[in-house]
Amino acid sequence: MKKYLFLPVLVCAVSNLYAQRCYTDEMMEKVRREHPEVIQVEAAINEQMKQGLKAIDMRQYAAKGTNATSLPVDSSTFVYDIPIVVHVIHDYQASDYLTDDAIINAVKEWNQVYAAENSDTADVIKPFKPYIGNARIKLHLATKDPNGNPTKGITHRQSYLASIAGNQAKYDQWPNNAYLNIWFVNSFLGAPAGLQGLLAYATFPATSQIPSQAPYDGVISKALAIVFDRTINHEVGHFFNLQHTWGNTEVATACGDDEVDDTPPTKGHTSCSFANLYDTNCATGYVKQYQVDSIGPPPNYEVFSDAKDTLIDYPDTVNTQNIMDYSGCSLMFTKGQVYRMHQTLNLDVANRNHLWDPLNLAATGALLPMQDLAPIPDFSVEKGKVTGVPPSERTYFTCANNSAMQFSFVNRSWNDTITSVKMTFSNGASQPSVTLSGAGLSSTVNNTFSEPGWVTVGMEVLGNGANATTPVSSSTQAVYVADGDHPTVVDPQVAQYFMDFRADQTANWPIFNYYNNEFKWELDDAHGFLDHSCIRYSGFDNRPFPANAVGTPGGDYDDFFSPAFDLTAMSSGDCNLNFMSTGTFRTGNPADMKDSLIISYSTDCGRNWQTLKGITKHELGNNGTLTIAYAPLTYDEWALHSIDLPAAARTNKTFFRFRYKPGVDGNQTGTGNNFYLDRI
Ligand SMILES: [Zn+2]
Ligand SMILES: [Zn+2]
Structure with missing residues (x-):
């Protein structure tokens, strides 16, 4: 008991972190608004649940009525084995790039809780010790992917959506009737970073019965919450139809019920204070009446077929330590919640009953041991050491012999225990070949380059076991090195410069689809x-x-760069960057025309970019609205842009960058169309 006396002091400073931690109810409300047919599905599920409850052996509850000191042990040993796939949606950040080991260890922790084997059930307060439920659910990283190929049950995808996540970040879903999909992201759109605010959400089975919602079926969570306060156990609870202990409403507002009898009515909690732990609000005098066979005292628990009206006196303290509360001290599911999950697992709603079907377990290889697979080579390009203020975003553009800007290459290989990585770099790299091993596997490799062109990064990755001798190789173009020493001289006295984007003109105009x-x-x-x-x-x-249900263009950005220009001949008088463009929008609503083209220049080989002009709205979509893919047919459609170049841009080594940011509407649907640019 003494232990909890310290809790109020410890948690009061962080208690607000837990408010709004799970967004499942809000997402469900949104689905109800947009797809009212889901309400019927929910009603049908609830009816099936009620029918199922009638079949439940209530003797365990009835035992409480006999003043037994402990409830009979749930004698069933059947385990619901569930194949899972974990999707790492990342942008190579510390707060989103989960290692295989982190995932494998997390699955073990999740399963401890589903087996009620988490050691901190010892801290469950006395009134609820008899109600701790063993969910007998075991999650297994699949060893076969949807095509039957070997897998670790883990996928990776780099995306801008990792830090503005939502349903659109649910890339690469595996069939939701065969796998429980769990996505990890950096943070959610509009939510603070770190372990604050919205941590995760899940889909109820009813939601995923709606065809348009099926691509979102599963659990999505911040990567930082992977083993934080049973977040994933909570969300998978929703996936198996558990509600918050106070119901589907806002936490800490009104007494509510979750349709589970042994979780007393509660308002829910946003901290684990002593007062909350022994909260009796909403639960005083809480009893339920059943018609059940009565049961004799332990150890035999003799059953009498008497279908007696039995009043069960549940605890008058609420279950603040329940995993479906927001208290921050999540320790347990109740037996009633376990029943509800098991019933859900036996419903065909959203195919939940197919997940643990023996044929599905065989098809997904869920019960097979994890295999030793070949490594998948991967690396990221980080901002290296730079002179002066470093660029605010990752950059992949520099000049030859630009010692002011280094690139840091970080090995990100995965899918096996990596033992050694050899990285090679073209273009006169300062470190052309580096071999990493042991603790050095994650160290950064800093490079500058002396030769212009695309830098090719080669990798030779060795794993362990069968993959310890023959390396897996990859070759990737990663960084563009511009020729800053031989700029194109632009002198209107001699000739104007024109770029028509013929294939034979564009070798030194690098295009990036990041x-x-x-x-x-x-x-x-x-x-x-x-x-x-x-x-x-x-x-x-x-x-x-x-x-198109996932991977919205909103948040993406893509660049192309010009070569260096010497503009010093135009140091006085007018000097303009001219080009032609033509475009349309897919939407007719001006408020949703959010695409933009941002033109910038750099006089220091890409370390700093100054915005020349942002082009939006009708300047960008100058041909109005078109709901099919746009392609120009006539000259008339093209419009001239003329951007005055400030004196600061007229150096002997000026680069231009054209950045396009596609826009979306409130539903994250792309609102832009194709945009054409020519004759710079
Ligand atoms: Zn929740
Ligand atoms: Zn792109």
Whole structure:
């Protein structure tokens, strides 16, 4: 008891962290608003639940009525084995890049709780010790993917959505009738970073019965919450139809009920203070009446077939330590909650009953031991040591011999226990070849480059076991090195410079699709202004359902860069950056026309970029609204842009960057269309 006396002091400073920690109810409300048919599905589930409850052996509850000091042990040993896949949606940040080991160890912790084997059940307060439920649920990282290929049950995807997550970040879902999908992200759109505010949410089975919602079925959580206060156990609880202990409303507002009898009515809690731990609000005099067979005293628990009206006197203290509360001291599920989860696992709603079907367990390899798989080579490019103020974002553009800007390459290989990594770098790298092993596997490799062009990064990765002798190789273009020493001299007395984006002109105009997706700059050889060629931003999202249910373009950005120009001949008088463009919007609502083209210049080889102009709205979509993919047909559609270059931009080594940011509407649906640019 003494232990808890310290808790109020410890938790009061952090108690507000727990408010709004789980967003499952809010998401469910949204689905009810947008897809009212879900309400019928919920009603049908509840009816099935009630029918199921009638079949439940109430003797365990009835035993309380006989003043037994402990309840009979749930004698069933059947375990619900559930294949899972963990999707790491990341941007190579410490707060989102989960290692395989972190995931494998977390699954063990989650399973301890589902087996009621977590040692801190010892801290459950006395009134609830008899009610601790063993969920007999065991999550297994799948060893076979949907195509039957070997897997660790872990996928990786780098995305801008990792830090503005929501349903759109639920990339790469595996069939939700065969796997429980768990996505980890950095943080949620609009939620604070770290272990604050919204931590996670899940889908109720009823939601996932609605076809448009099925691509979101599963659990999504901040990576930092992977083993924080039973967050995943809580969310998987929702996935198996558990409500918050106070019901589907806002926490700490009104007495509520979760349709589970042995969790007394409560308002719920946002901290684990002593007062909350022994909270009797809403629960004083809480009893339930059943017609059940009465049961004799331990140790035999003789059953009398008498179907007696039995009044069960549940604790008059609420279950603040329940995993479905927000108290921050999540220790237990009750037996009633376990029943509810088991009933859900036996419903065909959203195919929950298929997950543990023996045929499915075989197809997903859920019960097989984890295999020794070959490593998957991967690395990230971080901001290296720079002179002066470092750029605020990751950058992949520099000049040859630019010692003011280093790049740091970090080994991110996974899918096996990595034993050794050899990294090689082209373009006269300051460290052309580095071998990492042991504790050095995660150390950064700093490089500058002396030769212009695309830097190729080679990797040779050795794992352990069968993969310890033959390395897995990869070769990736990662950084562009511009030639800053041979700028194109622009002197209107001699000749104007024109760029028409013909394939033979663009070798030194690097294009970056940072997140390797559909939304990107591409050379186009059919729709140019004067000749055939131009450059196009493919902003029209033409992916079919369900592919377009996730991976919204909102949040993406893509660049192309010019080579160096010497503009010193134009140090006085007017000097303009001119180009032609044509575009449309997919939406007719001006408020949703959020695409932008931001043109910047750099005079220090890409370390700092100054904005010249941001082009938006009707300047960008100058041809109005078009709901199909746009391609220009006539000259008339093209508009001239003329941007005055300030004196500071007229150096002997000026680069230009064209950054496109596609926009979305309130539903995260892409609102932009294709955009064409030519004749710079
Ligand atoms: Zn919740
Ligand atoms: Zn892109």
